[in-house]
Amino acid sequence: MHTESIPLTQVSQTGAGHDTHSSRVVQRVHDLVHECGGWIGFDQYMHEVLHSPDYGYYSTGTVKLGADGDYITAPMLGNVFAGCLARQYRQIRENLTYPESAVILEFGAGTGQLALDILTCLNPESALPRRYMILETSGGLVERQRTLFENSAPELLSVIEWVHDIPDNITGMVIANEVLDAMPVKRFRVRNADSIVELGVGLDQGLLDWKEGAPLEGTVLARLGELDLPTGYQGELGLQAEYWTASLADALEEGVAFIIDYGFARHEYFHPDRIDGTIMCHYRHESNMDPFLRPGLQDITAHVDFTAIAEAGSQAGAGIAGFCSQACFLIANGILDLASSEFATPSKQMLEITRQIKKLTLPHEMGELFKVLALSRNYPHELSGFSFKDIQDCL
Numbered sequence: 001m002h003t004e005s006i007p008l009t010q011v012s013q014t015g016a017g018h019d020t021h022s023s024r025v026v027q028r029v030h031d032l033v034h035e036c037g038g039w040i041g042f043d044q045y046m047h048e049v050l051h052s053p054d055y056g057y058y059s060t061g062t063v064k065l066g067a068d069g070d071y072i073t074a075p076m077l078g079n080v081f082a083g084c085l086a087r088q089y090r091q092i093r094e095n096l097t098y099p100e101s102a103v104i105l106e107f108g109a110g111t112g113q114l115a116l117d118i119l120t121c122l123n124p125e126s127a128l129p130r131r132y133m134i135l136e137t138s139g140g141l142v143e144r145q146r147t148l149f150e151n152s153a154p155e156l157l158s159v160i161e162w163v164h165d166i167p168d169n170i171t172g173m174v175i176a177n178e179v180l181d182a183m184p185v186k187r188f189r190v191r192n193a194d195s196i197v198e199l200g201v202g203l204d205q206g207l208l209d210w211k212e213g214a215p216l217e218g219t220v221l222a223r224l225g226e227l228d229l230p231t232g233y234q235g236e237l238g239l240q241a242e243y244w245t246a247s248l249a250d251a252l253e254e255g256v257a258f259i260i261d262y263g264f265a266r267h268e269y270f271h272p273d274r275i276d277g278t279i280m281c282h283y284r285h286e287s288n289m290d291p292f293l294r295p296g297l298q299d300i301t302a303h304v305d306f307t308a309i310a311e312a313g314s315q316a317g318a319g320i321a322g323f324c325s326q327a328c329f330l331i332a333n334g335i336l337d338l339a340s341s342e343f344a345t346p347s348k349q350m351l352e353i354t355r356q357i358k359k360l361t362l363p364h365e366m367g368e369l370f371k372v373l374a375l376s377r378n379y380p381h382e383l384s385g386f387s388f389k390d391i392q393d394c395l
């Protein structure tokens, strides 16, 4: 095993404890690169630095989500986002063959806030799901979720079940909010009209850097070949997110899965203007495009190619039940009514609700970049979330 000492250049600008952790991660990646002959795929790198159970960003105890962390997500703005999903759930539940057997399954529940707020909305209406299942890969976040329920709503803990695998025969509603963007992606570079190579990670003067790998072949090359990408184009393929979608579609028995994330349909995703792809990293509420900065300490994401996800779902037997911007989905699910409803009680003043609505729906905030894709099985009903707009023809 290679154990040369690591220059701190890629680890700097953090705190002392942080530096030690990131040095360990960089060391591990150096070792891996050496073990693998000088090159690893970017998907392997992303898996190591984000999801390795020993030292990955999502596996360690650092605060990731929230004001003290690296980024904020829709559920953390307040309970308006959850209010809309609760409405959507109620509609789905009523149309199921056995509404009382309905479950909600949430992937990557982060702080647990969305689960708490959805259940809090549904509880007074006796519309609680039989189970609210959470499949969370980060042990630290499972603890955070459990603590949130223990402190805020211990009476709801009996409804929650943390699961390790996708359950069989899901009946009800599935939510994955900002989960697919955290899944490892393959990266590629177009050399010329005849050659597209995989881009991975190697060492340049002792520092982690991009390094070209073998030319792509087979179906992956054929897929990219159809896009007529310009020379020099670099981009991502979210194959892991596609496998995940196929497994989910397979497990869905009766109901709808909502995949909510930032991304585009394929024609926009691989637009020549996006010549450097969509990798985006987050550290203490600042963004950068360098995945080799502070490995293990910053989040690394890629936007979602929703066409690929829809194809993976339908090839696995699911129907495409709708696709639209987050703004359209939330408006169709009554976000504007929430400002004048029970949500706007003295403790949640109108101004605060309006702030959330703006953040969630305005085009230059989360409204347009974030999309909602719904996959369904044995659910032949219109979904309220797409009654305003459904642009699945663009997929």
Ligand SMILES: C[S@@+](CC[C@H](N)C(=O)[O-])C[C@H]1O[C@@H](n2cnc3c(N)ncnc32)[C@H](O)[C@@H]1O
Binding pocket: 058, 065, 073, 074, 075, 076, 107, 108, 109, 110, 111, 135, 136, 137, 138, 141, 176, 177, 178, 179, 182, 183
């Ligand atoms: C960006 S955070 C979003 C958290 C939460 N959904 C929210 O909206 O606040 C990504 C979440 O997905 C989890 N995650 C990443 N990969 C996952 C996977 N393959 N299956 C389930 N959860 C995953 C992370 O641990 C984290 O909780």
